[in-house]
Amino acid sequence: MNEAYIYDAVRSPRGKGKKDGSLHEVPAVRLSALALNALKERNNLEGHAVEDVIWGNVTQVGEQGACLARSAVLYSELDESIPGVSINRFCASGLEAVNMAANQVRGGAGDAYIAGGVESMSRVPMGSDGGAIAADPTLAMKTYFVPQGISADIIATKYGFSRDECDALAVESQKRAAEARAEGRFDGTIFTVTDQNGLSILEQDEMIRETDMQALAGLNPSFKALGEQMPGFDAVALLKYPELERINHVHHAGNSSGIADGAAAVLIGNKAFGERHGLKPRARIRATSRVGTDPTIMLTGPVPATERVLAAAGMEFGDIDLFEVNEAFASVVLRFQQYFDADMDKVNVNGGAIAMGHPLGATGAIILSTLLDELERRDLETGLATLCIGSGMGAGTIIERV
Numbered sequence: 509m510n511e512a513y514i515y516d517a518v519r520s521p522r523g524k525g526k527k528d529g530s531l532h533e534v535p536a537v538r539l540s541a542l543a544l545n546a547l548k549e550r551n552n553l554e555g556h557a558v559e560d561v562i563w564g565n566v567t568q569v570g571e572q573g574a575c576l577a578r579s580a581v582l583y584s585e586l587d588e589s590i591p592g593v594s595i596n597r598f599c600a601s602g603l604e605a606v607n608m609a610a611n612q613v614r615g616g617a618g619d620a621y622i623a624g625g626v627e628s629m630s631r632v633p634m635g636s637d638g639g640a641i642a643a644d645p646t647l648a649m650k651t652y653f654v655p656q657g658i659s660a661d662i663i664a665t666k667y668g669f670s671r672d673e674c675d676a677l678a679v680e681s682q683k684r685a686a687e688a689r690a691e692g693r694f695d696g697t698i699f700t701v702t703d704q705n706g707l708s709i710l711e712q713d714e715m716i717r718e719t720d721m722q723a724l725a726g727l728n729p730s731f732k733a734l735g736e737q738m739p740g741f742d743a744v745a746l747l748k749y750p751e752l753e754r755i756n757h758v759h760h761a762g763n764s765s766g767i768a769d770g771a772a773a774v775l776i777g778n779k780a781f782g783e784r785h786g787l788k789p790r791a792r793i794r795a796t797s798r799v800g801t802d803p804t805i806m807l808t809g810p811v812p813a814t815e816r817v818l819a820a821a822g823m824e825f826g827d828i829d830l831f832e833v834n835e836a837f838a839s840v841v842l843r844f845q846q847y848f849d850a851d852m853d854k855v856n857v858n859g860g861a862i863a864m865g866h867p868l869g870a871t872g873a874i875i876l877s878t879l880l881d882e883l884e885r886r887d888l889e890t891g892l893a894t895l896c897i898g899s900g901m902g903a904g905t906i907i908e909r910v
Contacts, residue, residue: 512610513789514907515620515775515782517877518546520701522713522865525629525767530710532769534701536565536572536628540580543773546699547622548585551775551787558777559618561592562609564601564625565869568594569637572628580626596869597798598898599836601625602772603872607796607905609776619784620777625869629767634868641803641899652748652804654741656898657731657759659806660837662745664758666805667843671758674838675724678763678862680852681835685716685859693858693885697877713864715766729757730764748804763838768865772873791880791907794890795821801900807840809902810894811847817892817904828854828906829888832875834895835860844894857882871895876905883909 520539523531531539540563547553563577577592597604602625609621640647647653654662664674688694689712701709735742735755742755782789797817801809810833818825825848833844833855841860845852858878861871872895879891894904 509614510616510778512613512776512778512793513782513910514791514793514880515777515787515789516547516551517697517772517774517880518543518550518699519697519772519874519877520770521698521710522715522768522770522867523710524715525769525865525867527630529630529769530714531701532630534628534709535631536626537576537579537583539628539701539769539771540576540626541584542699542701543624543771544580544584544586544622547773547775551785555587556589558590558620558622560621561590562595562605562621562623563592564595564597564605564872565627566596566598566601567627567632567634567637568596570632572632597901597903599834599866599868600872600895600897600903601869602874603876603893603895603903603905604798606774606776606873606876607903610793610796613776613778619781620775622773622775624771624773624873626771627867627869628769629867630769652744654745654804655731655734656806657764658735658741658745658755659804660759660764660839661731661735661755661757662749662805663807663839663843665752665756666749667846669758669839669842673842674758674763675721677838677841678724679719679721681856681859681862682717682719684857685863688858689713689716693881697881715768715865716863719762724762727760727762730760732757745804759837759839763862765836765861765866768867770865770867770870770874772870772877774873774876789910791909794906794908797904799902801902803900806898806900807836807896808843809896809900810840810844813894813902813904814892817906821906823906828890828892830857830879830882830891831855832879832891832893834866834871834875835862836866836896838862840896872903876907880907
């Protein structure tokens with residue numbers, strides 16, 4: 509079996525995913541093309557240099573529909589002989605694209621791929637595709653469906669995480685992200701998003717802000733009304749988990765991931781590809797995983813995904829130097845820390861989606877690139893990236909520097 513190497517990774521800055529966000533004027537197809545162009549230029553990719561572009565995006569409707577991956581290739585400066593395929597594994601779409609590409613390379617189905625993803629949440633709102641998981645009452649009843657924010661609150665209730673613990677994690681995420689940005693830790697990977705005239709629109713992540721426990725204490729729980737009023741999602745949750753007396757609503761805008769716009773791309777290939785193009789690999793993808801989990805609590809996937817990817821790599825939890833656990837909600841990371849007794853000095857050391865936002869289809873590729881950059885900066889060897897996923901799934905990837 510071939511080894512699959514990461515040769516390079518780029519990402520856009522993350523913009524606020526609302527109409528007043530800096531990237532609102534940039535459609536997903538253009539944002540994707542800018543990422544592809546950045547990777548092409550940095551690595552001199554001419555002609556049919558890669559087998560395919562595997563591109564994650566979650567809300568595949570409107571301007572993000574119709575195989576956005578192929579549209580992005582045609583919009584970009586890549587050769588038109590390179591095809592493209594769009595995939596959707598909800599919040600892990602960007603990481604799943606990387607995993608698919610790596611496993612294609614390992615299996616001999618092509619020498620190289622570009623993988624990653626995009627989401628323009630300011631232009632194509634989350635949920636606007638009207639998926640059956642939330643819209644079909646028969647399926648919703650069968651799965652005891654509740655919105656993700658309620659799921660995050662179920663995790664906090666079931667595993668004993670207080671509002672203060674969730675807020676403290678959020679404050680630390682903001683602090684770490686601000687320090688990382690100020691020290692230029694993201695600069696080697698971020699490309700500047702420009703307009704049609706080549707003028708800069710956004711150069712750095714724009715959602716990072718100063719906050720403290722007192723400021724977060726003043727925010728109302730975001731999902732309390734949704735849970736307690738009709739249609740009564742708390743009641744649905746308690747049918748599934750009768751051992752709980754009630755749901756403690758601890759999540760709000762300050763300790764949940766921000767809605768964001770962004771794109772990221774990763775260049776993956778075998779040894780022959782690197783030799784042919786004069787490129788040096790930065791890391792190899794040692795193992796990948798994907799799991800299904802309870803669809804009501806929904807967001808616990810990082811735990812079994814991590815166990816599975818460690819088993820696939822023949823490694824123990826203590827063998828990993830750094831972790832990236834997507835901060836969809838504070839309780840997701842707290843559950844990961846609790847289950848594995850993880851050292852938080854090794855988890856999300858540059859902050860996460862609570863501070864910088866979660867552009868759904870791109871985040872998995874973003875956190876993988878952040879992980880690789882930090883391993884190089886600290887001269888460490890191995891890293892693990894994992895995300896929770898809507899409808900009850902999880903994904904994981906272990907990378908090892910070479």
